[in-house]
Amino acid sequence: MQSKFPGKVLPFVLFLPSVVISVLFLYYPAFQTFLLSFHKTAFFGKKKLYVGWENFIETFTSLDYLNTVWVSMVFSAGVVIFGLALSIGTALLVNQTIRLKRIYVMILLLPYALSPVLAGIIWLFLFSPTAGIINYFLNLFFGIEPDWIGQGHLALIMVIVTTVWKNFGYNLVFVLAGLQNIPGEVLQAAEMDGASSFRRLWEVTLPLLSPILFFLVVMNLIYSFFGTFGIIDIMTKGAPLNSTNIMIYNLYRTAFIYTKSGSAATQSVILFALVAGLTLLQFRATRGRVFYSGA
Amino acid sequence: MNHILKEKLMKRKTIFIGLMVGLLVVGLLVPKVSLAQEKAEVSFWHAMGWMDAYIKRMAEDFSFYYPATKLTSLQKGSYTETLTAVMAAAGVGDAPHVFQTSEIGTKQAYDSGYITPFADLVKVGEVDWTDFLQPLLDNATIGGKLVSIPWNNSSPILYYNKNIFKKAGLNPDNAPTTWEDVSSACRKIVASGAAQYGIVWPLHQWWYVEWMTEQGQDIVNNENGRAGTPTESYLLSEASVRTFEFWKQLYDEKLYVNPGVEAWTESNQIFWAQKAGMAMESTAAVRRFLAGGLEGGYEVGVSVLPTPRGIKRHGIMLGGGTLFITKGHPEEETEAAKEFLKWISLPEQTIRWHKATGYYPSRHSAVNVLELTGWFKQYPGYRVAFDQLLESEPGTKGPLMGNYREVTTLIVNALEKVFAGKLTVKEALTEAKQKVDKVLAEYARIVG
Secondary structure, three states, X not given: OOOOOOOOHHHHHHHHHHHHHHHHHHHHHHHHHHHHOOEEEEHHHOEEEEOOOHHHHHHHHOHHHHHHHHHHHHHHHHHHHHHHHHHHHHHHHHOOOOOOHHHHHHHHHHHHHOOHHHHHHHHHHXXXXXXXXXXXXXXXXXXXXXXXXXXXXXXXXXXXXXXXXXXXXXHHHHHHHHHHOOOHHHHHHHHHOOOOHHHHHHHHXXXXXXXXXXXXXXXXXXXXXHHOHHHHHHHOOOOOOOOOOOHHHHHHHHHHHOOOHHHHHHHHHHHHHHHHHHHHHHHHHHOXXXXXXXX | OOHHHHHHHHHHHHHHHHHHHHHHHHHHHOOOOOOOOOOEEEEEEEOOHHHHHHHHHHHHHHHHHOOOEEEEEEEOOOHHHHHHHHHHHHHOOOOOOEEEEXXXXXXXXXXXXXXXXXXXXXXXXXXXXXXXXXXXHHHOEEOOEEOOEEEEEEOEEEEEEXXXXXXXXXXXXXXXXXXXXXXXXXXXXXXXXXXXXXEEOOEOHHHHHHHHHHOOOOOEHHHHOOOOOOOOEOOOOHHHHHHHHHHHHHHHOOOEEOOOEOOHHXXXXXXXXXXXXXXXXXXXXXXXXXXXXXXXXXXXXXXXXXEOOOOOOOOOOOEEEEEEEEOOOOHHHHHHHHHHHHHHOOHHHHHHHHHHHOOOOOEHHHHHHHHHOOHHHHOHHHHHHHXXXXXXXXXOOOOOOOOHHHHHHHHHHHHHHHHXXXXXXXXXXXXXXXXXXXXXXXXXXXXX
C-alpha cells in the first residue's frame, strides 16, 4: 500500500532532523577523524603537523601496536567462540518445557543489564588473587592460587570471562528466539528417521539457526572490538604489560592520556577498516552456508 | 471540505511543522544566552577526588569573603583526566579559569599557549614571595618565570611499622636511610617472620624520577627540559641503571612485593595489614598511615626517602600539583581568579589545607604558626617531611617533558619486563631509551 505525502516539502522537513544529527555527530566527525589521521598533534589538537602517511607507517611498524592487534584478535576469538558456545548450550537446555523456565531465563538475562563498570568490578573482586572466591575454591580443590591480575595470559582469560558473562543475555535471547522458530515437526521427523540427538543438533538445529548465529557472530565481533572498553578500563587498563591492551583501549590511551589525537585517529581508521573487513569476510565465507528461510 | 481548502490546510500544516522543526534545531544549536551577571564567575577544575567536599566548602568560603565573585569547583578525575579535559575545553574556548595539574602536565600546559603565567598577572610588590617556601616556587618556575601557584605539593617518604621492627630485632627509632640498609632491614624482617615482606610501594614512575633527582641525574637533556624542549633521555645513565637494579634486587629476593602499577591503595593496604614492615608513600598520607597504625595497634614511624649509600643527596622533586590560570577570559574574571590564588596561599588557608591533607603549606609564616601551636610535636612525621624538603639543594628539580605520561609509561613497562624476567636491566633500559627518545623527538617536532 503506497501512501502519498500531502505536499512535496513535508517529507524533507520531517527527514531533516535525522540528517542534521547524522551529519553533525556521525559523518562529519568521521570525516574529521580521517583527516586527522594524516596529522601529528599536540595539546589535544591545537597544534597540527601534516605528516602524510607517516602515522600509518609508524603504527604498522610498531611492535607494540602489532601486539595490540594480536591481543584484540585473541580476545575477540575468545569472546565470540565461548560466548556463542555457552549461549547455544544454555538455550538448548532452557528451551525444554521445564518448571520455572521463565525465572531461569530472567536470571540468565540479568547480567546484560549491568553497566560494564559493575561487571568489571564484580569479576575483579571474584578473580582477586588474594581475596577472591575463585582462588579460594581453586586452592581448596587443587591447591593453586593463580595470579589472575599479574600474569598476562590469565588476565586475558579474566577479561574474556567477564565479557562473555556480560554479553550472555544478548546472545541467549536471540538463540532462544531462533530455537523457538524451528518447527517442531522437522525435529520430530529427524528423530523418527533415527537421527541421534547429536545429529539432530548438528544437521538440523544448527543449520536452521544459522542466520541467527551469523548475525550473532557479527554482533559479538563488533562488540568485542568496540564495546569492551569499559571492562578493560575498570579491570586491567591494558596491564600487565599490554597483555590485555586491545585496540580500542590503546586508542583511548593514545587519545586521552597521551593526548595524541593524530595518532589516535590513525588507529581509529585502522580499527574501522579491520572490523569492516572482518564483517565483509564473514559475509563471503558464509555465503551458501547460511540458510534463510523463505527465499 | 473542498479540494482547494484541503490543499490550503495541508500547506499550513507543512509550514507549521516546518517552523516547529526549525525552531527545535535553532534552539539546540544557538548557544545559551547568558543573563547579565553582577558577579564574576570563576570556575576551578581539580583532581582531588577525596577532598571534593572540602574544596566545595573552600569555594563557598572564598565567595563569601569576595562577594563580587562566584567561585565554583569541579572535580574532573585524575590529574591526567583533568588536564585532558582542560585541553579539550580550551580548544573550544571554554576553559576553566583555574585548573590543577601535577608535574606531568606542567610543560604541556605551558607549551599549549592556553595559560597565562602567574608572574605576568601579579604586579611587583603585590605578593610577598620571600614568605613562600623556595623549593615550591622553583617547582612552578619555567625559564625563570613563575607559571603557576604551588598548592598541594608533597614528597616521598618512608613509613615503617615500629612493632615489626622490634620483632625483627631492628631499632624502632632508627629507620634505614640508604638502599643497602633497607635491603638488610628487609632481610631481617622476612627472616624473623615479623612480616611476610620487608617493604612495599606502588609500581609508579614517581619513585624512579625521585631517585634520579636524589642522585643528581637529569632524566632528559636541555637541563632536564627546563632550558628547552627535551629531545634525548638519559635512561642508560649509571643512576638509572642503579635504580632499576635496586628495585629488581628487592623484588627478586622477595623482600619487596609488587602491588601493581600505580596501585596506591593496594600498596598501602599491604602495609596497614602488617604484611610488610615498611612502605613508601607521599607526605600527604601521614595522617592516614598514623590512623592505620592506631586501628591496627602498631606504632608508625616516618623517615626520609632512602638513597644509595655513598651518593650525595641532591634533594627530592616535589610531587603533587600547582594551579594555573588560563587565557582568554574577560579581565574581571581573570582578576578574580588571581585573587583566588592569592587567597588560597594565605597562611590561614594553607595551614587548614595542610592539616586536612598533609600537603606542604606554601609559606614560612604558616610553618611558624604550625610550629608554635605544637603541630609538629603532635605529628613528628610532618617535621621529617619538612626537613627533607628544606634540606634539598636549591634549584629547580624534576624533568619537564611535554609527553610526560607516555615517557613514564615506557619506563614503567621496562621495569615490568625486568620483573617478569623477560629482559635484563640494561636490555630493558636500552629498549626504553630508544622508544622514549623517539617520543621526545616527536613532541619537539610538533611543538617546534
